[in-house]
Each structure stands twice: as C-alpha cells, then as structure tokens.
Amino acid sequence: MSTAKDLFLMALDPKPQHPVGQGDLSLALAGAELIDLIEARTVTLDGDRIVPGDGAPVPSDGLLAEAASALTRRPPYERVEDWLWRRGRDLTAAYESALEGEGRITRTRVGRSPFAPTRLVPAGTPASPTAPDPDRHHSALTTLASLVGLAPPPPTTPPTTPTDDGGPGPGPGTDDATTTVLATVSDAVTELEAVRQRRSIENAAFANIWRAP
Template identity: 35%
Template sequence: MTLAADLLLLAIDPQRRQLRVSERLDYALMGADLVELALARRVVMEGDRVLVLDARPTGDRLLDEALASIAAKDRPPRARAWVQAVRKGLRSDYLGVLTEQRAIRRTPRPFLRFFTVTDLVVLEPGRQAGIKARIDAVASGAAMDDPRGRALAGLAHAAGLSTVLYPGTANRALRKRLQQATRGERVGADVLRATAAISDLAVDATTRAVTDSAMRAATDAAVHAAMSAAVDAAHSAGHSSHSGGGHGGGGHH
C-alpha cells in the first residue's frame, strides 16, 4: 500500500462519498510518488534536482511510471517542476488502485438531469481510520521518528487536509506539526553527491555504518524535498486557480 493510495483514501469523506479536497490533491499525489521512490532509495536529491540511483522497475506500475518519467529527462529534473507536471490520469489511476484493493467502490449516479457524479464508497473504514491514526501520532509529536508517518503527515498538509482533519483554533498546534513535517534538516550537497555514488561502491564492514548514515541522510533530504515541492506546487496552483487556472480530475463528469 503506497503513500499516494493511503493519502487518496484519507481524502474521501465517507459520509458525503466525495473527496474532501481537490485543488491541491494531484500535487500531493505526485509528491507521494517521489517520497516512495526516495524511501526505496531509487532517487536522491542533488541540490534541488532529482537524481535517479536505480532505474530498475519497482514492481509497482504507478511508481514505475513515475521513476521512468524522471529517468527519461535529458537532465535530472527539479523536484518542484516534476511535481507540478502532474501525470495524466494520476488521480483516476490511484482510485483504480483503491478499487482493486477493495478499499472503495465507485458508484455513478445521476446529477442535475444531464450529468453524473461518481460516489466514492469507503469499504474499509478501518484502514481509513488507521491512516488517520498515523497522522494523529505525528501531529501529537509521538511519532516523529517514523519516516513514512511523517511523510504521510506532510503530504496531508500539502493536499490541504490539515484544516479538514484538525479544524478550528483549538487544533492550531496540530496543524502546525503537520506543516513542520514537511521540513527536515538540510543535508550538504557534498554528502548527497557522495551518496549518489554509493550503489557503485563496494562497502566493507568498517565503512558500512558511515555509508548507511549518509544514505539515511540523503533519503531524508529527498523525502522532505518531495514534500516541500508538493507544498510549493499546491500553493502555486492555489494562486493560479484564482486567475482561471488549475487542474481538474474529480468525480464529476
């Protein structure tokens, strides 16, 4: 189960059977794919660019598409630019994943005589609650050492879910922690460049600990860069939508 699929499931309102957020969601899904590739040590950051470490298939079709799109560039893309270039059908693809996993059911129904709307029926409320619980743990400060949990929390913020999950002034501190999850320690470019070559090195027992530490630092940098890119892209989309831009892709047809 990928971060993108979990994020999309969390975004569904089980009562209204529609997505709770839309405008920024696609950028968060792109960011989620980038985070997954970073956690799998398939990509690393070199400055603000995404460098492919291992272009072999991951076994997940959508992540493989994401990885291939990065590898196909003439030069490593900037994280923000890659996140902003939302892949066609991305949201629909992940709704398909959730459908295949039997986490949701998509049910079309008439809407205003000439239109249809697709209801997103949550079939696994326990899974949705579990995703929310992981974010709660980060928001409460209890799970900041869980990289996937922090990534999920940061992506929820990027998607605009903070105010949905934690509304009102009483929850301001919880929303702040979700925002902070998108920020990490800055890692020197020299460390990242050295880490990018790790796959080509024969690591012996005396250097393994140092190498593993560098890889963890590089992975963390990539994760936070991906989440920051998703946040930046979402904010940019928010400004452009007020001028008539923005992305579609919801359940209405």
C-alpha cells in the same frame, strides 16, 4: 501500500479540513510517489534535481513502477517542481482506477434514491473515514495531507534516525530530500490556487462586461 495510495484513501474522508481539488491532490500524489522512490533509494536528489539510481530495483507497486519508468535519466535531470506538474497530470484518476481495481475502494449512493449520486468509500467501511496506520506511516504523509486540507498541520518532529536494533535507517540525505519535496509540493499547491483565483477574477470581470448596459 504506497504513501500515495494511503493519501488517496485519506482523501475519501467525507469531512476534510476543506474540499480538496483534484489538481491539488494530484500534485500531492506525485510528491508522495517521489518520497517513496527516495526512501526506496530508487532516486536521490541533487539539489532540486531528481537523479535516478543505477541498478535500483523496480518498485513492486504498479503505479510506483510506472513513476520510476517515467523518470528523466539523462542530465540535466528533471527538477522536482517540473516532475510534480508532469507526473501529477490526471494522477488522481489513475489512483482511483488502481484502487478500485484492487478492491480497496468502492462506490456507494448518497441517499436511498436509485438516482442519488455516488461517492467513493473504502471497501467494506462505508461509514468510517480511513486513517493512516501509525505503525507504518511517517510524518511525510501527514504533511502532504495538511498541504491539501485533509488534516491539520503536523507538529514539528525530530529527523528520523536509524533504528537502535541495527535495522536499516533512511539513506544519506533522505530527510533533506523529503523536506525538499514537501516544500515544493507546498509551493505548487499555492501556485495552483493563485491560478484559480486569477481565473475567477478574470471570469467575473468578463461577465461584468456583458452585463454592462
């Protein structure tokens, strides 16, 4: 699965570090998509600009293919920050729909009452939180999860290097590009929280005006 789908499944954990807002998760999902596109060499970064690769294969994952088709293909290319906000709009709902359609997640009632609310759980494992597969996942997934409160911050690890058996390693600049994306996701999530706090203060002030004698 894509990093974004794995991140969404991690968000189904009923006991995250703190409740995750859809806006935060959508930004992280957009960042996860971009990281996968970088690792597939579908795109590269020129500073903080997303440069589509010439003749790059279309990703087999439907939502990643959709993300690739949504890239700005003429200079000046789109900045990572702008991509996160544009691509991230309603992205949580898109992944929910896709994973339900694939049968990877389902809904279960919270309680025995037929009128009890429902919540999403991994299909076939309603009582177990979903954990990433350590053989497939990289530190980017753990970092993205920590940025939205799904996991504690990961320990610092050395950059990824090509495999000793001659297998393909990351493309040139992949680690630097991934670091840029992660830092930009962090800034965007922080900015979104600042907007929430400002609106909360404004709403409280407005309510106090109406309550004043």
